[in-house]
Amino acid sequence: MNNLTKILIGVGAATAVVLAVLFGPGVLDPDRSCATGVVKPEGSDECIGVSATGYHFGVKEIQEVARAIGAENRTVDDSEQLAVSVAVMMPFSSKAPEQLRKMRHELQGVYVQQRLANRAEGRPPKIRVLLANTGNLGHYWEQVANQLVTMADGPEQLRVVTGIATSNTANKQAVALLARHHIPMVGSTITADDITNVPGLARVSPTNKDEARALVSHAKSVDRSALLVYDTNPDDRYAQTLREAFNEQLPDQVYEPTQFTSSKEPDNPGNLGNVFNSIAHYICDTEAHTVFFAGRHTPLRLFVSELGRAGCAGRGFTVLTGDEASYLGSDEKMDRQALAVRPGEKKPRVTLKYAALAHPDAWVEAPGRPLPATGGSAAAYRQLADGIAEMRADIGPNQLQDGQTIIGYDAMATAVQGIRRATGTSAKAPALADVTAQWPHLTGSLRVNGASGWICLDNYGNPRNKAVPIVRLAANGTLRFQEFSWPDQKPPPVDCIPKRD
Known part of the structure; x- marks a missing residue:
C-alpha cells in the first residue's frame, strides 16, 4: 500500500467520522459525496471538506491550479520520502467573482512555492497541499476546521494551515478553534488587528x-x-x-x-x-x-x-x-x-x-526609483516571477497586479520554512508545537525573504515593519x-x- 492510498483511506475514514457527527448521518449518502474527504451537507449544493487530491469543489475558476496541486501531491506520495501536509483553508465555493479571482491567484502562488520547495535538494520533508473549502461566506468553517484537526494525527501529517485570507467573524472563529487544538497557522491576507496574538498564528501581511x-x-x-x-x-x-x-x-x-x-x-x-x-x-x-x-x-x-x-x-x-x-x-x-x-x-x-499587500513593480528597479537597501530584494521577487513563467501552462490565467499570488507564495514559503526548521535532520515529521515554536525565530538572518519583502516575525507572529x-x-x-x-x-x-x- 503506497503513501497515496494510505492518505486517501485516512482522509475518507476521518471525514466519515467527523462529518457524520457534525453534519448528520445523511452526508454519508454516496449521492452527496463529491470526492474523497468532500461532501454536500444536507440542504446545500456546495461541496465542503478537505481534499488531498486537488479536487476543485466544482469551481471552474480554480480548476487548473487545483489539478496542478493534485499532480504535485501524487509526485510527493510516490517518492516514499518523508512528507507532511499544509492545508489552504478558504471559501472556495464563494459566490463573489472578485473573491474567486483572488483565491485562484493566491492558490497559484501556493503551487509555485510548493513546486520550488519540493525540488530543493536535501531539504526534508516534502510538502503536500490540501485544499479545505469552508463554503460561501465561510458558513461551514467549524466542520472544516474540525476535519483539519483530525488530520494532524492522521496519515496526512498536517502541520500548518494557511490561507485564512479574509478578516471576518467566520475566520476569527476558525482560527480560535485551530489554536485550541495547537494547529500552527500562517495567515496570508488577514490584516485585522483583532485576529492577532493567537497562539500558533503567524501572518505575512501587515496589520491594519x-x-x-x-x-x-x-x-x-x-x-x-x-x-x-x-x-x-x-x-x-x-x-x-x-x-x-x-x-x-x-x-x-x-x-x-x-x-x-x-x-x-x-x-x-x-x-x-x-x-x-x-x-x-x-x-x-x-x-x-x-x-x-x-x-x-x-x-x-x-x-x-x-x-x-x-x-x-x-x-x-x-x-x-x-x-x-x-x-x-x-x-x-x-x-x-x-x-x-x-x-x-x-x-x-x-x-x-x-x-x-504586494505589487509586482515594487521590487523591480526602474529609472528614478532605486530599490530600498533593506526590507526586501529584487532577487527574492525574481524567483517567484521566474516560477510563474515556467509553470504558467499548469496554473491557468494569472496577473500579479492585485498582489494575491505574491502573498500566497510568501505565506506558503513561511509555512515551509517553519516546518523544515522544526524538522532539522530528523527522519520524523516535527511535532505541532515544534513548528509553532519557530514563528518568533523567523527574523534576523532566519527571516523569510519573501517576494513581497522581508518577513521578520515578532513574538506574536506579526511581520515587523513590513514593506507597504x-x-x-x-x-x-x-x-x-x-x-x-x-x-x-x-x-x-x-x-x-x-x-x-
Missing part, C-alpha cells in the same frame, strides 16, 4: 494598524480637515479594525467621521448608492480634501462613484484606504470617469490610493505602484532586528 501608519506616513502631512468614512458592519473585522487604526492616526480632526453599514453579502450593494450620495453632500459641505475610507471594495466602488459625481468634485479629493482596494483593478462595475481628468479640469475628481507598497488605481484600471511606505517611517535595519532606544 501598520497599513494606516504607512498611509499617513505616505501622505506626509494630514491636516485636521481630513475626514473618515467607515463601515459599521459588526461581522467585518477588516473594516472595524481599519477604522480603529485610522482613528488612532487621526486623533484631532475637525469633522465628525461619517458612517454606513454594508451588507453581509460582500457583493450586495443594497441601498449604499443613496447613502453615499448623502455622504458626498456632507463632504462637499466641509473643507476636506482627503478622505480615509474603512470598508470593503464594493462599498468603496460606490463611494468613489458618488464622490466623483458630487457637485464639489471639481476641487479634487484623495481617498486613502486599505488593501481591499486591490479588487477594483479588475472590477468592471468601477466608475472609471471618477478617476479620470475630465475636459476642462486639471486633475481627477478622485485620486484613489491604497496600502497594498502604496498603489494608485488609474482610470484605465491599472494598479500603479507609487512608492514604498513603512509603518516605522523608515526601512528596517540591515539585520531586521529592532533595537531599543
Whole structure:
C-alpha cells in the first residue's frame, strides 16, 4: 500500500467520522459525496471538506491550479520520502467573482512555492497541499476546521494551515478553534488587528494598524480637515479594525467621521448608492480634501462613484484606504470617469490610493526609483516571477497586479520554512508545537525573504515593519505602484532586528 492510498483511506475514514457527527448521518449518502474527504451537507449544493487530491469543489475558476496541486501531491506520495501536509483553508465555493479571482491567484502562488520547495535538494520533508473549502461566506468553517484537526494525527501529517485570507467573524472563529487544538497557522491576507496574538498564528501581511501608519506616513502631512468614512458592519473585522487604526492616526480632526453599514453579502450593494450620495453632500459641505475610507471594495466602488459625481468634485479629493482596494483593478462595475481628468479640469475628481499587500513593480528597479537597501530584494521577487513563467501552462490565467499570488507564495514559503526548521535532520515529521515554536525565530538572518519583502516575525507572529507598497488605481484600471511606505517611517535595519532606544 503506497503513501497515496494510505492518505486517501485516512482522509475518507476521518471525514466519515467527523462529518457524520457534525453534519448528520445523511452526508454519508454516496449521492452527496463529491470526492474523497468532500461532501454536500444536507440542504446545500456546495461541496465542503478537505481534499488531498486537488479536487476543485466544482469551481471552474480554480480548476487548473487545483489539478496542478493534485499532480504535485501524487509526485510527493510516490517518492516514499518523508512528507507532511499544509492545508489552504478558504471559501472556495464563494459566490463573489472578485473573491474567486483572488483565491485562484493566491492558490497559484501556493503551487509555485510548493513546486520550488519540493525540488530543493536535501531539504526534508516534502510538502503536500490540501485544499479545505469552508463554503460561501465561510458558513461551514467549524466542520472544516474540525476535519483539519483530525488530520494532524492522521496519515496526512498536517502541520500548518494557511490561507485564512479574509478578516471576518467566520475566520476569527476558525482560527480560535485551530489554536485550541495547537494547529500552527500562517495567515496570508488577514490584516485585522483583532485576529492577532493567537497562539500558533503567524501572518505575512501587515496589520491594519501598520497599513494606516504607512498611509499617513505616505501622505506626509494630514491636516485636521481630513475626514473618515467607515463601515459599521459588526461581522467585518477588516473594516472595524481599519477604522480603529485610522482613528488612532487621526486623533484631532475637525469633522465628525461619517458612517454606513454594508451588507453581509460582500457583493450586495443594497441601498449604499443613496447613502453615499448623502455622504458626498456632507463632504462637499466641509473643507476636506482627503478622505480615509474603512470598508470593503464594493462599498468603496460606490463611494468613489458618488464622490466623483458630487457637485464639489471639481476641487479634487484623495481617498486613502486599505488593501481591499486591490479588487477594483479588475472590477468592471468601477466608475472609471471618477478617476479620470475630465475636459476642462486639471486633475481627477478622485485620486484613489491604497496600502497594498504586494505589487509586482515594487521590487523591480526602474529609472528614478532605486530599490530600498533593506526590507526586501529584487532577487527574492525574481524567483517567484521566474516560477510563474515556467509553470504558467499548469496554473491557468494569472496577473500579479492585485498582489494575491505574491502573498500566497510568501505565506506558503513561511509555512515551509517553519516546518523544515522544526524538522532539522530528523527522519520524523516535527511535532505541532515544534513548528509553532519557530514563528518568533523567523527574523534576523532566519527571516523569510519573501517576494513581497522581508518577513521578520515578532513574538506574536506579526511581520515587523513590513514593506507597504502604496498603489494608485488609474482610470484605465491599472494598479500603479507609487512608492514604498513603512509603518516605522523608515526601512528596517540591515539585520531586521529592532533595537531599543
